[in-house]
Amino acid sequence: MSERKLMSLDDMFGDSEVKGDTNSGVIEVEIDRLIPFLNHPFKLYEGERFDNMVRSIKELGIIVPVIVRKKGDNYEILSGHNRVNAAKVAGLNKVPVSIKENIDDEEAILIVTETNLMQRSFTDMLFSERAAALSEHHKALTSQGKRTDLLKEIETMLKADEMKVEETSRLLGEKLTSADETGRSFNLSGRTVSRYLRICHLIKELKDRLDIEEIPFFAAVELSYLKEDEQNIIEAILIENKFKIDLKKSQVLRDYSEKNKLDEETAHSILSGEINKKAKSNKPATIKLKPKLISKYFKPEVKQTEIEEIIDKALKLYFDSQGKEVLDE
Template sequence: MIEKRKVININDLFSDEEDLLESSDSGIKEIDLSQLVPFKNHPFKLYEGQRLNDMVDSIKEHGVILPLIVRADNNGKYEILSGHNRANAATIAGLERVPIVIKEGLTDEEAMLIVTESNLIQRSFTDLSYSEKARVLTEHYNAIKQQGKKVDLINELEKLSNADDLEENLDSCQFGTQGRSDKKVGDDYKLSARDVARYIKVDTLNESLKIRLDTKEIPFIAAVDLSFLKKDEQESIEGILKKNKFKVDIKKATVLKKLSQKRNLTEEKAFDILSGKYFDNPNKKPKSIKVKPKIISKYFSEGQNQKDIERIIEKALELYFSQSQEIENEDELEME
């Protein structure tokens, strides 16, 4: 009988070692950290700050208790599927060797599923960035559509990881196997089917635009619009943004998407849209619209001045057009 060990409050470091031995393909082994390589295009950011410091301190005291999940690559090394943060913290802590569980016979799709689901088990869904959420939802959506071995992998990951608090965490994923895929994923992550469709679409953005989304340079709904652009168009947008200090808002992203769909989006037009020049018309007089007094009195008090009223109307219109764009995106996503 192998003794079970736990590290209090460090959820990412421990598990039931008996379960690991029973469920692993080849048991637990120890290898040099130098033999490990990160998963290609690993979509998750490594821990920083206090969370990383806590992990390093715990590893210094207890070692790496929860083995990394890996698979052999073609160069004699092992590709990390689960445990990038443990490997990083172990390196900082000065360790030379870490325990691993080797998974064999995985397809690249199954390997990516382990990467995404193991990260979700260790973190709250709400802790992930926009692009990380998009990757997790896309992989989980594909798994639910195809079922079979992929769902078995998810179940094994729950067993391999410390999931004592999983049921209590409303943001964590509860895995299921029936029903419409996007609705099922939405139920699992407490999202609407519309939100799931948006995130899956956002996952098709190029990496540079995803970074701008994660750093909030691009609003989420605008990012959904940009994800409708072709790959070369997305690269052009990124190139323009990189050379200039233009901002992307919902209005600009909507126009970019519509021109792309009409196959009429050139780099010159994209520049004009992002710079704002596209919306300028020196010969066009601004529209003068009169609002009936009964509408003003219905929504505003006598004490409110014109500037306050204009500011409130402007915000209301921004909200209205933002919601209208969301509905339009939803319709287009459902037609895809």
């Protein structure tokens, strides 16, 4: 059975200008028939950025059509969630859409991620959004070429020069992995891509904490190795307490998880800092006698061992006179 032929980029994204001719592939659809993409991985605009979009739509309308695919009697948004939301606030009843036919779920999520990348630089995204985008690239490159042509077409439109993230050096001569291939599209090292792919294994609540920087990135990578129920335990503890997670704590949590020893009590002890806290020493504090005190009772030529013996005898006499027990004789 032959593979379905992939659409060209022009077929997929349509014209950037709205034309009255329905043969252009752009039509107007009631805004109430547009439904958001399921599990849309990107944060929607808010605040000043959203207000500016509403103002622009009131003045100029929607210039670039919303990209959709048919979903029953409605249309699922693939690109244009912010435009649709702004159009509702602006009071529009209909919006121009470009309907894409025969789009499977894998191609749909690829359109969602790529069009977001076209509009925003990689570094403008939240950590969870970067992870989602990189994950889709990685899947495309590892799906035995099914969508390679589509991916390459879309990637030519990305602003790769804006995607600057510090790279981790790799050994010379090391074979490129699929993570390396994905990273080349974003100017990232393979190891950095691999870390972002791990973020996709976090539960939503921990991703949200990462996005608002309550959890450091490298600590989040370590937490991604915990089982889902263990992550839920961590989240529940964090809700009830004001514990901070750092890389060291997350590494300890992962270590206990890999040994199947991570339960609620242990997790609480790790997050509170009780586990791995330095045990208090039973040794008495070191006491240094001031030279002035020593010179008051001993001549300079008296050796230290002799001074210690005399002090020991003097203290014993004192404790005996007070009826106190000497701890170690």
